[in-house]
Amino acid sequence: MMKNISIIIAGFFSLLLGVSCEKDEYVAPESFSDVTWYTSIRPGTPYQVSAGGFVSFRNPSPGKLTHQWEIEEGNFFLKEGFTRNDSVLDSFIDEDAGLISEETTVHVLFSNPGINRVRLYTTFEDSVAFTGEDTLYAEKVDDLWIIDKTFEIDVFDSIRPAFKVLNGDEEIINVSGEDGVQIEDSASWPEITIEAGESLTYVDLTSNGRPNARTWNLMGGKPSSGGDSIVTVSYYKMGSYFGSISSRRQGNELPPGSAFKYIPLKINVVKSSQPFVFDGNLMEHESEKISFNVTGETAPFFNEEDNFIVNVSNDVAGFEGTIEVESVEVNPNDATIIELTLAESIYNTDLVTVSYSGGAIMSLDERPLEDFGPETVQMYLGASILSNQDVFGFETPADKNGGALGWWGQHPQWSRSEDQSVGSASMQYQIDDYSSAPNVSTLHGTAAELGMSVPPGKYRMSLKVWIDPGTTIQGIRTPIIPWNLIQWDISNANKGEWVTLSKDFTFDKEYTEMKLQVHKADNSDVSGPQLLYVDDISFVELEERP
Template structure:
């Protein structure tokens, strides 16, 4: 007797044979070959840019191709592993480019049937042009010229090691770079100069020398892709010599909890006398007349005079004014300092808009279209804003604003893609929002109405009660840069945007002013 499971195996084999036979007779499978253009290069994500004598790969992985021809410009390329450097029928190529410039690489394809390009059906024959940019190696050189006392450009400096070009203390030099190879990043370092370092694309840079001595200059130009760079270091390029020019008080600020008087060149510590100075400090209804406990030259920067108030700590919301009665205070080269009266301390702060944001705080990088009207309706559309080089508190440009009689302004700040530019803040901290303004015309303000003002609203979660910053009262200073600030707290941490509102409703004439150097910084307030 046969086991039952053997019978089952026979039945399974027989059934499978019948099934296979049926499929072979009735269900013949027809495979459809796709027809689709797909081309790549090894640098397609980097605008097909390479450095001269570098290699680049090309690939045609299109489906349904009957034939292809790659064509390269005469005398430009070396097709590796090929005796023909102008044309090729290969699917994949590796090519070395031997000549700089923009070169058109062409691909002609013949498909077996009409081919798709993306989702669009095209014909059987397709032509494609790939533009390859071949860059020279990055090279960098610099030029330098004296800046004359009247601000005009003077004679050229000798650019070589140990040149020791003589620069009078407190005078400036204009530096310019000359480059090849399309570098994207630039870094200057100016030993003994102000600024001491600069990172940016500005072609012309003015550097002031305030300290006597012999100094180096270095310049680095670089690019990320294709990677390359060049560094130029010039030893002993600048020699700063004594001056007979008047010494200028450039700013009154803060440093390490002290009041800092920043002069245009080095001061002589032996000529300092605390009794020549007087200080007033106001904070709300509090008025103080603190005494100077010590006066000294800053250890790091010899052009800065430090005034210490001893046990009296200074805070960002203090209004501190310094006066000097001319005595014997002088520069190291023997020039006496002039007296000054009630110069206000502008605190030295870390500007979040500069350090942690793409916000164009000094109006140097974007155009007026990046400061668009924010569609609040009338009267907030009755203004004009342009980026101007006529006045600048910092850098070379500022925003020039005219607000019509009875009108207003509301502007935001957006990048070139139309996205609002943000800056980060933290809840629970106090911040100072600051701005410099230069009024050219206050107009005719109705004393019975509201004074014109600027207000910085932030979004989301703004404080609609934020005060004017500044408020343009009838006695507001005209024809000078004036700093204004207000202190705020943000209810929530995160990224914020600004909308700047200008109001001129009680003014029978146009209000016009320049605006520059907007800042947002953490602040310490008097308890």
């Protein structure tokens, strides 16, 4: 609308310049009316403000006869003189203005949370219209043309954190947004005593001010901070602790706001009555370090290497023996994990076991780690050698039979699906009645798109399957080209969950294509509806121990 006004004014100046040489013939332009308004809200963004904040409104409409601004009870017109750096505007309230102002520019202080309305009522002698995202035409009342515009401002309340703390299913405290919490009153806060290794759950209940983010700060806990609405925190070290929450409203189109509140609960952590023991996850990492979990955080220790025995066997290489432990240390990021570094290399074809006895490793709450082992190490296999793993995970859709890049469905039973997947998609085999299925239902890998190259060597081939509980298919096939028939027995695989199937092979030639098949020769007694999914086909190179 300002552009329209500028064009009209520019026209006036052109008219004046054009007739300046003929002064006697000059005719003054007629007066005109137009409607426009401005606000301090950036164009294209929602009309939103925090409680205690203001919005400025201006009505410079040329040709207007009268106008007035009307606000709701609880909001206020402000006097001039404040700046955006003033955080409290109460001293600038115009007590004499009431709820109606005839000023061209007004500044409105909003105190009422929720939707607030500001009405602009303007009269004109001529018909006018506001053209914009919401076009508004004047209505004629008696001899006047009326523009009656109502602005709706969404006012966000101040944030007042609310939360509860649970010990298991038992609610320990429940703090509302109206509850004031002062650190000076901490001596009277409720207390809870828990054993090292036990957990508390913190639940954010904040609704006042519509926050969309928070930070928990939980002294002594693990994790000691978090941003989820519900966090479960374990305590491993003896001591007395408390915490706090900071609630925030953030985002480009939201009025910012934040509030902090202490959590009025003293947490006393005492020595656990449970044993401090090996807790699984014994695995090799890419670095060849071996790590395992224990049932508590571990205190610093030294010289524990001789208390571990690492036994290694490899039938193919004819190797059997122990490997010296070079160092033992607590994981620097997670004190429930202990890491071993070995003095010699190990290989993903090795069988490795770990035992511990007679040591002095202690938990943070002073419990000794009990002896364990021998326990078998899950070896690090490495990444698949397939250059385009997304294709073998059916991630990319394609407009062809089968629906997945790199594959072509000869039979309609095979189709890309996002119903079940390890990533974003998988390959589905589905038929309403298996008795009507073809003898062989085939999904072909297309060489150009597969990008498959498995050179001669030793490999572990793996794939993941998800089998519907009602499915009775016993086997599937994955022939690789040039021809090598690989069959998978799924008769004993768990149903209703993803299961990894693996086989080891020694190849004497390069393979560049593969297929997925369901063959009636493998499923002679199967009938009725069948549904399964295949995902994440991989080939991992097996290391030979020298």
